Amino acid sequence: MKLIIGITGSTGVIYGIRMLEVLKKLNVETHLVMSEWGEKCISMETEYTPEYVKSLAASDSDEKNMAASVSSGTHRINGMIVAPCSMKTLAAIANGYDDTLVARAAGVTIKEDRKLILMVRETPMSAIHLENMLKLSRLGVIILPPVTEFYTKPKTIDDIVNHGVGKCLDQFDIDHDLYPRWGSF
Numbered sequence: 001m002k003l004i005i006g007i008t009g010s011t012g013v014i015y016g017i018r019m020l021e022v023l024k025k026l027n028v029e030t031h032l033v034m035s036e037w038g039e040k041c042i043s044m045e046t047e048y049t050p051e052y053v054k055s056l057a058a059s060d061s062d063e064k065n066m067a068a069s070v071s072s073g074t075h076r077i078n079g080m081i082v083a084p085c086s087m088k089t090l091a092a093i094a095n096g097y098d099d100t101l102v103a104r105a106a107g108v109t110i111k112e113d114r115k116l117i118l119m120v121r122e123t124p125m126s127a128i129h130l131e132n133m134l135k136l137s138r139l140g141v142i143i144l145p146p147v148t149e150f151y152t153k154p155k156t157i158d159d160i161v162n163h164g165v166g167k168c169l170d171q172f173d174i175d176h177d178l179y180p181r182w183g184s185f
Helices: 013-025 038-043 050-055 086-092 103-109 126-136 157-171
Strands: 002-007 028-032 059-062 077-083 115-120
Touching: 002 013, 002 038, 013 028, 013 038, 013 050, 013 157, 028 038, 028 050, 028 103, 038 050, 038 103, 038 115, 050 077, 077 086, 077 103, 086 103, 086 115, 086 126, 103 115, 115 126, 115 157
Parallel strands: 002 028, 002 077, 028 059, 077 115
Antiparallel strands: none
């Protein structure tokens, strides 16, 4: 299994970080692409550094490197997760505006008919945001905002983050124990 992980400049970078931590433990090969504001949010929202986050991935590319391997459909991957996905990145992907490597890699993922998951982050959502999500959903893109669930009775922020990450991994049939399943508690 090989996945591209995009981290963009929206609150919730912990989702991308935890995704990389879990995938590394599960021996899933990852290629990381972080936007400039994704990197800035790491220091604003967490105790981690961009260097630590990069160390979690098997490889990484600068968001400005449009010649990176993940910018081509010939680069073999199983899919891509953007966690978190800013509304700017959502708009770029929805409109084929490949101004960054995250948007380009997502566009390639769509054109190659591979699974793309966007953990969109922003509320309230405007009609423009919703139209962009609908447009992508109709193309088969999975819109998976990290909505807090309460049926598992989360006790910590980690419990909430793990549930969101686990929901993404479920889309790729990756076994995990990040949250209890319905009917198991």
